[in-house]
Amino acid sequence: xxxxxxxxxxxxREEFGVQELAAAARKGRIFASIGxxxxxxxxxxxxxxxxxxxxxxxxxxKDHSFKEVVEARGLRFFVPELFRGxxxxxxxxxxxxxxxxxxxxxxxxxxxxxxxxxxxxxxxxDPQTGVPMDIPLNGSDESARYLVxxxxxxxxxxxxxxxxxxxxxxxxxxxxxxxxxxxxVEIDVAQLRRD
Numbered sequence: 471x472x473x474x475x476x477x478x479x480x481x482x483r484e485e486f487g488v489q490e491l492a493a494a495a496r497k498g499r500i501f502a503s504i505g506x507x508x509x510x511x512x513x514x515x516x517x518x519x520x521x522x523x524x525x526x527x528x529x530x531x532k533d534h535s536f537k538e539v540v541e542a543r544g545l546r547f548f549v550p551e552l553f554r555g556x557x558x559x560x561x562x563x564x565x566x567x568x569x570x571x572x573x574x575x576x577x578x579x580x581x582x583x584x585x586x587x588x589x590x591x592x593x594x595x596d597p598q599t600g601v602p603m604d605i606p607l608n609g610s611d612e613s614a615r616y617l618v619x620x621x622x623x624x625x626x627x628x629x630x631x632x633x634x635x636x637x638x639x640x641x642x643x644x645x646x647x648x649x650x651x652x653x654x655v656e657i658d659v660a661q662l663r664r665d
Contacts, residue, residue, distance in 0.1 A: 505600020
């Protein structure tokens with residue numbers, strides 16, 4: 471019998487910045503993606519916490535194309551040649567497929583959201599990644615997520631608030647400093663292996 475989502479997700483006791491999250495993943499820990507956290511909030515499994523997702527985002531400044539390197543808040547990422555010149559998109563990597571060594575972000579499996587929103591607002595969510603995409607929606611639409619982002623280049627992990635308020639709990643945020651610490655949601659790897 472397969473484990474339920476509740477059996478797989480568990481709050482960590484410690485708080486993580488982006489680099490600590492990547493280091494923990496290198497030791498075999500896997501953290502819930504933004505889509506999994508969003509689903510857990512919707513189902514009522516997560517309440518009253520600000521949570522750092524295991525999903526890493528890399529995006530260039532608003533209306534700027536990817537160049538060879540994205541630099542943001544002390545982290546650097548060398549953009550694959552295939553995506554250089556792409557504008558208003560985000561590279562998305564789920565835990566455990568990234569590492570940070572001496573401020574350099576290295577990735578394995580990744581996805582690209584080609585229509586990453588340019589501004590703060592209510593948007594549809596990419597079904598593959600759980601990340602907002604540039605399809606504006608009305609805030610009254612339950613499927614809409616409110617993206618809060620900076621206009622600058624960004625490298626970090628998404629943060630959501632599982633506040634009981636149905637509007638606040640649909641906010642997805644970028645732009646925190648990599649060292650800002652939040653609790654994360656860990657996936658029970660042993661349980662996944664048994665499934």
